Amino acid sequence: SQQGEEDPQALSIQEGENATMNCSYKTSINNLQWYRQNSGRGLVHLILIRSNEREKHSGRLRVTLDTSKKSSSLLITASRAADTASYFCATSGAGSYQLTFGKGTKLSVIP
């Protein structure tokens, strides 16, 4: 069963705009990660945020984590057509090595 739920399921924006995707989860976690997937193939790791962190940046990416609300958001600033992909959040809990994924947000960036 899925741990995370992303919203929106699909998002379409113009190049240069910011894109925000949200993820909610159900149980306590050690960390939360965001992955990108192009064309239904391999997943590319974007960023990891630990349960004791509230915000993290990497280039044009900004991730926030609110453990009290069991939610996270991924912000992509100044989007590019190359950012078009599906984005997944994934959680792992204490003592567990498996990642539990949400259903993903499909982002389309229109040139």
Added chain:
Amino acid sequence: GAGVSQSPSNKVTEKGKDVELRCDPISGHTALYWYRQSLGQGLEFLIYFQGNSAPDKSGLPSDRFSAERTGGSVSTLTIQRTQQEDSAVYLCASSLLAGEETQYFGPGTRLLVL
């Protein structure tokens, strides 16, 4: 190698046949994971290896599914007597150490059971 590789990229098989999917992890990575991605179920964990042993097989959907890893490197996922519901993309990932959070994924094998 530079990344996780999987073969074949695509596999079409007939219902009832057996299939073998191969994963070659990043050199030196001791942990290896198999996931399945299907339209109805999203991304699901199947099995995890630490070295050649599989401490967690909890995600294997039925006894038709098995996996092995030899030499602490290459892993094979075998599906016996394939069913149409086995159609999915099978993704493999590896990490340097068990418990290391970042898992590096391969491109996947797209399996279609007719």
